[in-house]
Structure formats: C-alpha cells, structure tokens
Amino acid sequence: MTLMVAKEEEMGRDLEHLQFAEVRTARARERVNYLSKLRDASANGTPERLQAETVLANFEAIHQSMEQFCHRMRKKLIRYQLGIRSGADVMSQRMTPIHIMPMM
Known part of the structure; x- marks a missing residue:
C-alpha cells in the first residue's frame, strides 16, 4: 500500500510538471510565431534579418525541446494510467482517470 501511495504522489507531481510545461510550451509557440513575423x-540579407534568423532558430x-519533454511526460503518465487499469491492485481500480490535454 505504501508503494501505491508513493506512486500516486509521483504521478501527481508528474501531472503538475506536465501542466506547467504545456502552458510554457504554448507560450513558447506564440513567441516563435512572433519572432517569425519579425524576421519576415x-x-x-540585412544584418537585422540575419540576427532575427539566429534568434528564431534558437527559440x-x-x-522543440519543450515539446519533446511534454511528449515524454504524457507517455509516462499514460503508461502509469494503463498500469493501474491492468488490475494489478484492487485499490487502484477505484482511482479516477487522468485527463491529459493534447498538445496545441
């Protein structure tokens, strides 16, 4: 039972991390779009364009790294949820499902 509680706490932290990361990733996408418009x-051939291209490439x-992190966290939470639903523990059958938001 202690292991189950520890796993639940870990899953809760992971879900919080994912939600935070998804908000930041959405903001980063907006920033990339804004920088793309500035570059355009x-x-x-101007120095401003070259600098804008460099900044845009960095962003x-x-x-992309943020997107990959969110993807890995989603997969981890889904695997955890599927493990719970496999019936390994009777207590786990009463747990509420995880609702993971799709990436935008």
Missing part, C-alpha cells in the same frame, strides 16, 4: 518583416530549438 526584415529585408533579406525554435528551445521550443
């Missing part, structure tokens, strides 16, 4: 507003790489 600059003329080709896209960070955003």
Whole structure:
C-alpha cells in the first residue's frame, strides 16, 4: 500500500510538471510565431534579418525541446494510467482517470 501511495504522489507531481510545461510550451509557440513575423518583416540579407534568423532558430530549438519533454511526460503518465487499469491492485481500480490535454 505504501508503494501505491508513493506512486500516486509521483504521478501527481508528474501531472503538475506536465501542466506547467504545456502552458510554457504554448507560450513558447506564440513567441516563435512572433519572432517569425519579425524576421519576415526584415529585408533579406540585412544584418537585422540575419540576427532575427539566429534568434528564431534558437527559440525554435528551445521550443522543440519543450515539446519533446511534454511528449515524454504524457507517455509516462499514460503508461502509469494503463498500469493501474491492468488490475494489478484492487485499490487502484477505484482511482479516477487522468485527463491529459493534447498538445496545441
């Protein structure tokens, strides 16, 4: 039973981390879109355009890492939820399901 409680606490923390990461990832996507528009507003070959492309590439790489983190956390929580539903523990059958938001 203690192991079950520890797993539930871990899952709760993971779910909180995922929710936080998804909000930050959505904001990062908005930032990437904004930086893309700024880059497109600059003329080709100008120093401003080159700088904007560099900044945009960095933000896209960070955003991609954030997306991958969210994906890994979702998979982990889904695996955990499926483990509970497999019937390994009678107590686990009474647990409420996890609702994981899809990525935007």
